[in-house]
Amino acid sequence: MKLTKQGRGGIDALGPAPVVVLCRPQLGENVGTAARAMLNFGLGELRLVEPRFGWPNAKAVAACSGAHEVLNRMAIFDSVEAAIADLHHVYATTARFREMRKPLLTAEAAGVEARSMIAAERRVGILFGRERTGLDNDELALADALVRVPINPEFASLNLAQAVLLVGYEWFKSGDSTPQHQDLAEAETPATKGDLDGMLHHLVTELEAVAFFRSHDSRDSIVRTVKMMFERRAMTQPEVHLMRGIVKELRRGPDKTGRGANETEVADG
């Protein structure tokens, strides 16, 4: 989609949000794309546990697409325990169903719960595992709750940045007040009944001039259909056919000999 520069407010303007903890990531590039996904959804604080690459890392910087502020503030820890020591509530992301005695939430439910915890001044963190294998059981055991993303069980592979993106998206959405459905057209001044009647009267007069109506019965039925077509917003296929018939007749003119629609002669019927 569209590329937008980060504003002056930066991360601090985003307000308190969950800390993202990447446990033993293997590729610097994934840290960059994760930082970008975080900033997309208002997450500013990133922590790494035992990265398998040196830091600073040129590939991470190249992949962050401008989310430098997240990388500049990032902290590195020797253990998961140290990385979460100052947090009150920790979620662990997992793709598998685990037989663990911990609450298991969808990303959506976790976003809503995390927001209410942060409103109560708790510090919240979200753990993400290494690229291929995710979090191991010892790492999962450190969390208060597990989070999973609903996904096609036959093809559940997500890369690290995509997992961060989806969990971050649900965090952002839990605080987003944009209406689900807007319609600018509905905000415009609607046509009055008189406007619509005038237009229909005009159209019916022209149709009579080209002998469009075969009988009085079909005339009433067609006028009713045309009226409804203009009163509704979306057109159906029969309406499209009807509209084509109308235009065709208008073009051919009143005597069906192809003399043209511009002539003013009035047909009988």
Place this chain on the structure above:
Amino acid sequence: MKLTKQGRGGIDALGPAPVVVLCRPQLGENVGTAARAMLNFGLGELRLVEPRFGWPNAKAVAACSGAHEVLNRMAIFDSVEAAIADLHHVYATTARFREMRKPLLTAEAAGVEARSMIAAERRVGILFGRERTGLDNDELALADALVRVPINPEFASLNLAQAVLLVGYEWFKSGDSTPQHQDLAEAETPATKGDLDGMLHHLVTELEAVAFFRSHDSRDSIVRTVKMMFERRAMTQPEVHLMRGIVKELRRGPDKTGRGANETEVADG
């Protein structure tokens, strides 16, 4: 997260879903990552309009991470009009707020609406624009409604696959019936009041043996606090301190001389 092989059911087992139309993509790699994101969320039908690269494309295949079935079925069109000619309802994704007389939905609302349309046997499509600039006004004009993803307005850059991922995620979620919150621990047989009383009685007896209680008043208060601590699920910081005091006293033993907790001598008090 975890890598899972695609099952035998493949795309056809996923059921009818929206068609994804990528308009004039510039990089083959993005078609591969978009195909992967589609399959993550049950979208099997991909169409390209005027790709800026040759097809078949090795980079697309390398980037699809196993979503070959989506690429193998993909169709290429010369125009957006041709790509959507057989569809009944078309959404156009946009990152910007547009002054267009079209309904504007969140991805979540579009997922729900698309599912009800598809249940009524309508064919639905979703247009995505080129990498840097998105859909132009002529392309947007072909859609019935616009879709946007709630995102940090100060950092709204999403790559093509991520846009497909988020819209696909909301499509999948609209049909997902997994509970938002599960707790395996809650499903286990809970301790009876008798179990809990027995444990507390045991603990209090041991604490009396090590002269933990200073007065009758504090004894009652501490026993009440210990009881509540075990009746609740989560521990507070004061509870942790109390538990540490209990353990410390048990370890030091009854006469405070460090003779060890194994001795059975009973203290007065």
